Amino acid sequence: MVICVGDVHGYITKLESLWSNLQAALPADALATALVIFLGDYNDCGPHTRRVLNFLLALPTRYLAQHHVFLCGNHDLPFTAFIGALPPPPDGSPFSATWDEYIHNEEHKGWFRGPGFEGMHV
Structure with a gap:
């Protein structure tokens, strides 16, 4: 089963x-x-x-x-980065750089912008 x-x-x-x-x-x-x-x-x-x-x-x-x-879902990767268990991007950019392409969704999704935001990515 x-x-x-x-x-x-x-x-x-x-x-x-x-x-x-x-x-x-x-x-x-x-x-x-x-x-x-x-x-x-x-x-x-x-x-x-x-x-x-x-x-x-x-x-x-x-x-x-x-x-x-x-399996890892799309919400699990940012959480993993947030707790420091995901290695940083190989190009040296901050995790938060990946949020730029999704910023237009922020208001209607209510995304987290508190302390630690810089350590997350999507």
Whole structure:
């Protein structure tokens, strides 16, 4: 069985509800041995990015026979740069230089412009 989950966006209660629904809807052996592919966007709008990441990181120890794939989404790259886990661009430009082409979206998207903005990129 293959299960694909995308766009959690920091909402731990929605992720926990989804997981509960999977547990209720699927035979236990099917869920226990499923290939679960997370399509990225673990953070962004929701307030519980840390809890989402902790939930996901715990899955391999909770479900030993499951196979997990964690893909990187477009919201995960800026977060990775923000926490300092992404190497800087090879041309020496700041991460924030990549925002220039998206600046027209800032007002209707409500993008973050607080401390640490310079360390993000898209």
